[in-house]
Amino acid sequence: MNQSTVPQLDLPPQGGRSAFHIGKLVRNNMFVAASLTIALFIAGSLFNPNFLNPQNIGSIFTLAVIMGIASFGQTVVVISGGDGIDLSIGGSISLGAVMSALVMNGQNSGIVPALLLVIGTGILIGLVNSAGIILAKVPPLVMTMAVANILGIVQLIVCNGSPTGRPAPAIAYIGTHRIFPILTVLMIVGVVFMFLARRFLNNTTYGHQLFAVGNNDNAAFLSGARPYIVRMMAYILSGVVGMLTGFLLLGYNSFVFINMGMAYVLPSVAAVVIGGTSFAGGKGSFSGTMVGAILLTTLASLLIVINTDEAGRQIINGVALVLILALYTREPSVRQ
Amino acid sequence: MSQVRKFLSSAGTSGYLLLLGAIVINVVVQGSSFFSTANFTSILSVNTPLIIAAIAQTIVVLNRGIDLSVGSNITLVNTIVIMLSNKYGWSIEAACAAGLIAGTFIGAINGFIIAYFRIPSLLATFATMSVFGGLALIVLPTPGGSVPSYMYLLYGGQTLGIPNSVFIVIVVALIWLLLSKYPIGKHIRAVGGAEKSAYTAGISIAKVRFIAFTLAGTISGVAGLCITALTASGDPKIGLSITLNCIAAVILGGTRLAGGWGGIGGSVAGAVFLGLVNNIVFFFFNNFLTHFSGIASRASFIQQLLTNTIIILGLASAVFTQRRKKRAKIAT
Amino acid sequence: MSKSKIMGLFAFMLAVAVLFSACGKTNNQSSAPNSQGSSTPASQAASETPKDKKGFHIALLDGTNQNPWRTQFEDQMNQLAEQLKKDGILTKYDTFVAQNDPAVQAQQMEQLINAGVDAIIINPVSATSLAPVIEKAIAKNIVVLGVDQHINQPKVISVSNDQYEWGKIQAEWLMKQLGGKGNILWFDALAGAPANDTRSKAFQDVLDKNPDVKVLKHVNADWDQGKAKQLMTQMLSTFPNYDGILTQDGQAVGILQAIQEAGKVLPKGITSDEVVSYLKIWHDINAKDPNKKLNAVIVENPPGIGVDTMWVAVKLLQGKKLKDNALSSDSADPNSKNALLIKPSLVITNENMEKYYEQYKDKPDTSYIDNILTEQQVDAFFQ
Secondary structure (H helix, E strand, O other), X not given: OOOOOOOOOOOOOOOOOOOOOOOHHHHHHHHHXXXXXXXXXXXXXXXXXXXXXXXXXXHHHHHXXXXXXXOHHHHHHHHOOOOOOOOOHHXXXXXXXHHHHHHHOOOHHHHHXXXXXXXXXXXXXXXXXXXXHHHOOOOHXXXXXXXXXXXXXXXXXXXXXXXXXXXXXXXXHHHHOEEEOOEEHHHHHHHHHHHHXXXXXXXXXXXXXXXXXXXXXXXXXXXXXXXXXXXXXXXXXXXXXXXXXXXXXXXXXXXXOOOOOHHHHHHHHHHHHHOOOOOOOOOOOHHHHHHHHHHHHHHHHHHHHOOOOHHHHHHXXXXXXXXXXXXXXXXXXXXX | OHHHHHHHOOOOHHHHHHHHHHHHHHHHHHHHHHHOHHHHHHHHHHHHHHHHHHHHHHHXXXXXXXXXXXXXHHHHHHHHHHHXXXXXXXOHHHHHHXXXXXXXXXXXXXXXHHHHOOOOHHHHHHHHHHHHHHHHHHHOOOOEOOOOHHHHHHHHOEEOOEEHHHHHHHHHHHHHHHHHHOHHHHHHHHHHHOHHHHHHOOOOHHHXXXXXXXXXXXXXXXXXXXXXXXXXXXXXXXXXXXXXXHHHHHHHOOOOOOOOOOOHHHHHHHHHHHHHHHHHHHHHHHHHHHHOHHHHHHHHHHHHHHHHHXXXXXXXXXXXXXXXXXXXXXXX | OHHHHHHHHHHHHHHHHHHHHHHHHHOOOOOOOOOOOOOOHHHHHHOOOXXXXXXXXXXXXXXXXXXXHHHHHHHHHHHXXXXXXXXXXXXXXXXXXXXXXHHHHHHHHHHHHHHOOOEEEEEOOOOOOOHHHHHHHHHOOOEEEEEOOOOOOOOOEEEEEOHHHHHHHHHHHHHHHOOOOEEEEEEEOOOOOHHHHHHHHHHHHHHHOOOOEEEEEEEEOOOOHHXXXXXXXXXXXXXXXXOEEEEOOOOHHHHHHHHHHHOOOOOOEEOOOOEHHHHHHHHHHXXXXXXXXXXXXXXXXXXXXXXHHHHHHHHHHOOOOEOHHHOEOOOOOOOOOOEEEEOOOOEEOOOOHHHHHHHHOOOOXXXXXXXXXXXXHHHOOEO
């Protein structure tokens, strides 16, 4: 980020480093998002009383879990500052799904090789992104967009245009099994992931360094963190979790097709911002992102039960998103 | 030597250099037929909507924003023009005027949301993108319609050996260049490059931002009219690919995403560069690779790979040239 | 100061362009240095029936190849082209893909015209956007054919699988399965795409004739299995009282999986998806419990239409004329008789499913059930 030439639009200094210190602003965001979600559920039930039945709620939350995990990388990258953003996650998710399907091919024995391959490739993707962003100083928007293009082509080449393969039975079980109508295995995976993510962001050295670097490069550097390494790790994490999301998505869908991950890119940015993470960096939480994901997924599901056609759905989706964004993601006015 | 350095550090350098490189490669793969009127007309008239969209995007990027709804704007204008002239019998001129007003209105909506609700432009235009796309589906649910033949013949024709659509680009470019001599033009850059300083200098940030997006909307409307003339029809999904392409064009042209630095010259060059890349890939296949029969089954993937590789190389070199210019940055 | 530099460079480039194009004005018809020349379009224009019935240059413009149907479609055309090249009928055959960008497709077509080509086969990105370019091609006596999707241009013949029939056959089948009454869920594909709209109309027409069948919900799944699965998962909760499912292809696999995962009972009828994995899932369900067979139907939409169109192109270039009754109107373009519609003949139901399963069980999941016309069958369309 151009510390020397462009004045930063930093948020009030109370914006802190970890979830416990984040203070009223983010908690407010999550509270508002949660209330909005509840409002949407009620609205949905007005259109169709079955909207509130446990099975439906379970389905919506499951979708939200996938979206949330897909947005984890985005959360980390945005917190790391430096205009961080990762538009390549669509590509990583798609490639992850295609590769996992090919390697697993419906066998439980294929799980470990698939995981290794997926994680390895994710690290590679993160390294490529970091090389461009940190070494060549390409703006993250540009670099990750370019990498997304490359990943799209790699995906096609890997499967020769026709993706094949099925998830291993164990993975399909995790992806699809429902313990109770309202509780799927994926939801449990989501909760565990949230817990781990929270510990990772708030209680590890890396997590502290991440927030510090996002807040203020120079100060972080002086206190021992190394901004470049921290940011590189952020992109690597994003690549790895993106590929793993593809792996998971394969389990959820039980089949694979081209560009499975494309639909997640911009909504992940929206989820992150709605959840209270600021583009300026240094502030945010994964719990917020997850709540943002739930809100967006609920909205999308609500649109199904409303009696309108595709055009109407698109319009309402856009307008609702604008209203939600207007509600509490406003960048501070210059006066502050 | 300082003249060369001055040239190298001016805005748009990377765009011009890339364009030059692309022309050279194109001549190599295509041969002398590159220099024919038919060829120039083909490349330029088909890509004029993209060139104009790139100009619109430049204005927004100069203001440290980004507009993902350019494609939807173009689509909506296209569908409105066709609907008014075909379904309601308006004259094509009146329909075009209405389309232009619609484009301006769309830009104003964007500007209002971004300037006064202070939503980040990436997300705001992502949201409005679906709204306008949905509206286009309502206005014209299926592709169809037609325009009077003089319109597309005029658009696709040449005057004095220059494709007619180039004149439209020139007019739009001149309008912006004129505006940039006035305070508003300077303010758009100032707010983009150094917001706090601009504020303390008394510039109304919100107003400038609003104007930037509105202006971009009008220009996108012009691009919508061009696409209507080019395709002589309406299609509710015509503009989808233009958005990412015009952003690429702006980046290729050397305009910085951080705002404040850059210009339309580079973006125009970037857009033409993209058109030439398609041309290069086409002739590379048509003239050279066609002899390798084994290639045929992979041809489509290789085309994509080639196109994307060239663009990525272009993006990398654009950013690389930017780094040198940091020293010579002029803050307006 | 930098502004005037921009202006200066701009003007300079413009001047260069004018200079070169003025020089090139006489050279409108250029052939690339390495092209293996067939007879130039100029001489072809002079004679209605070319003196030699061989040595043609054909190009395919595909709108996209981002799905296996298109890959299969292109591959088969490549194979036929190789064979035709060996026989000397073709000297050059290329495929160009437009990445769903109508401007790129227009540019590719312009360049093909400039480079001199005998026939262009187009799977269009947009049904209407190529109109002006097509007029240029026709003016140069290039044979232009649409394939798989209809092009709304009176002088362009579009060879496609009859999508209206496709929709009608399955909708009528479903009505019969329901005995003319019940509730259905209706999954259309991508709104605004011509194939979608034609099929949707076919569905609607059949529904209009069956007033006792109610549509619980009508959604768009964009030919996307994942989206279809998500939508179905939701509908299982919110509209659980459906009897049958009316869906376009590319979606039924996802819908079926949603039902299976939720452990719900199979629908009384579900319509078509021509991808091989659908056939395999169908077989597996039947094998698991022969008393609870899946009641599905598959109506073909073969990628082989590409090969059929290629034959049509070759015949037209050889001077043959189509029979008068070979052409009809596409419902999206009712004022022209420019559609060569090939009615679906292959319908799979529980009666013949096993036979086709044996045929396709070793093919990849994402390949498509196919049907390619022979040269003789294509000849039947001609006088």
